[in-house]
Amino acid sequence: VVVASLDTKPYVQHHPVFGYRYIPNADILLRRPGGGRYRIRVNAQGIRSDREYSPSKPARTYRMIVLGDSMAAGQFVTNACRFSELLERRVPGLEVVNLALEGSGTDQQLLLYQHLGLTFEHDAVLLLPFLQNIRRNLVDARDAIDPRTQMKTLRPKPRFEVVDGELTLKNVPVPMDVRQETLAGAAEAPAPAWKTRAANLPGVNVWRRAFQSVIPWEPFPEYREVDGAAWQLMRAIITRIKTLAGDRPLVLAPTFYANYVRFRMARNYWARFSSLRELPRIHPVDLLPYFREVDDPEASFQEPHDIHFSLMGHVVLAEALQVELGRLGLLPTAPAGG
């Protein structure tokens, strides 16, 4: 339904710890849903970027490590148009190392930070958990499409469990290849096409808006329960990232999809993430008001036929982060403009 055939990820390869990673030095022109092309370039270090990063940061530079999934990695957007590059260009003296990996869970992001992020001298960590990540953390593999065969397959991943209050790493080394029938509970059931058609019928949005203004819809009930296993795992992973970051601040900016902007949705996720404020030097940041402010069909912050941020979405994201990071005193200089 969401142009899955476009999402074969021919630019990733197996990795024994992360599950998979970007192929170093990959430079590929890819199709974008809704038309057009975008270019992915990966540096020699396996980071999606047009340039290499030195282990020690350049003089008079504030360096920030970004962790996240495809929303932060800029899927379907050229490197130069991602929020990380936009932020760098807008804030003099800021260097953003974007380690976000498409399709990853927060668990993989923790491992990326531990094994790759910490090799770079940096001043702050920015984690952008997509709401769905709370479910990705629970599984050993995720549905994927093999770029060679175009067949549906499973892409294995590492997974953490909370055992006696401690995070324990499982499924590492991550197996190279897993047959679909060997893993249960990881299969995706696409939304029926009739639901998409029904959602676009005239007047449906008006009724939906009216109904949800009374009863907000919660697509991720895992965020309801403070003591639920899914949230406890997410919380433990974030706490581990903070422990690894040491004294550096950790900014948490949950990302969402367009329905959160257009309709009244339950905000249990924000209650959970903002509760982490009680931990030292963790700064939750709410991005939703920024997107609501500019919601407009002409601004189109979401790619058509897809859930990811468009160029406009990255512009809004960069602006929101510039304001919020500036408010927290986590930018090297005053914002370049407004």
Place this chain on the structure above:
Amino acid sequence: MILGVAAYHHGCGAVMLRGGNVIAMAEEPGLPGERFPGNALRECFLQAGASPADIDLVTFAGKPRAEFADAFRRAPSSPGRFVNAMRPWLERRLHVVAALEDTLGHDYSGRCVFVAGTGDAREAAFTARHDVLGFPRQGAVVDRATTPTPSSYFSQSIAGVPITAPARALAWAAGLIIRRAGGAGPRRRRRQDDTVPDEIYTLW
């Protein structure tokens, strides 16, 4: 790739930038009346050997909604003059994105910004490249005391010039009457899958 467009009361031309360089430019001169630069756009795509799907950002000279709000406030009070003053807005100027979509077809995926205070398509494109995308100053960038926030270039957010609810309602009603009466003006195309069910986002 950035496409700059000047239409109706802002001119009639188009320009295309790639990597900060002008790779195509066309203008439609000399005809009376306000026009949308459909031919200039097609000429630009021919010159650049590009398709609408290649466009990352469309920049318009001027900010129609803000200008409409201003024109509405200054409109004469006599009914006849009021209608005459509002007519070009309701027939054409407020529908510049729809006109663009009609020209570019289905491959265009809707990323527009509106650059107030610019004189032509070239200036709009270079200014948006600097102000919205954060690239260094290059070409004809409009000088401003402070760089506005990128989102202030979106049509919804109109810094300093709020469109009041009555003005919106009046514009909508008047636009509807003009359309029903056979008035000109393209309709915005509704994109498929504008709204999709939550299940799509909540897959494992």
